[in-house]
Amino acid sequence: MRALVAGVGNRYMGDDGFGPRVVERLSELNLPENVEVRDVGLCGFTLAVELDQYDLLVLVDALKMGASAGKIYCEKIEGVIEADLSSITIHDAGVRELLAFAKKIGTLPADVYLVGCEISQITLQEGLSPPVEAAVDDAVRVILRLLYRQSEG
Template sequence: MSELLIVGIGNLLMGDDGVGPRVVERLGRETLPAGVSLVDAGLCGLGLLDIWRGYRQVWLVDAVAVADGCPGEVRWLPVEAVPRAGRIDAHGGLEAVLTLARELNQLPEQLEILAVVPQRVAPGRTLSDVCARAVEAAVRMVLARLG
């Protein structure tokens, strides 16, 4: 079983929603410990279940609207903090994917979410200024956790 998978999730064409893939892209320029894999999953939906198969530990990086969060804030969330989806479809968001993974008993042994609070999720290829700065903050948080 592989050690750690870091997955960037999001749509690069929807402003701050693309922050996850940008963090993973930026991490790709760093020297990471052996056993750490990076994947830009984009809008994989339920395909995420296949992407993380075989990994014991998975960190998801995604734009997450946290109720008490400020735009550009970066924080680690336990998977339990993501509410269950009321409906699941093949193009489901993070809530739907995690709900199905729970139901199918296909969650990785250790799963955490590095959440970046978005300011603007709207058509456009650029991140807001606060989320652009958050990319570097997220990279620092990942590197610190990796030791």
């Protein structure tokens, strides 16, 4: 089983840098050889053509769902993934567009998860707000459990 953990976001826009920060922390660990961690920044859309190399994709991103800052979400992406791709550019594309495009071209892995963190603020600054920074290790633990469970299954 080959797995990719992809951090989505802009590390120079405050809490939007959550995905890259989690990937940075994961890269400090001794992960199995079959696990790749990558900061895909804002160009995750271009990743779609490579996804057929992986059995598991874990996308890590900042989310605004209305909960308290620092809350971690983990959701398996199943079913229909829809997005209007007719006028999308790589600069406009988010996670939904990436997944819809990968599905359309036949590269979407069998298992896809989104691990996200409720953000506090997106402002022009390097570094995360305190509650989001505190959630980085929680997200790492969630991802490690996903990787471990998938390698057993």
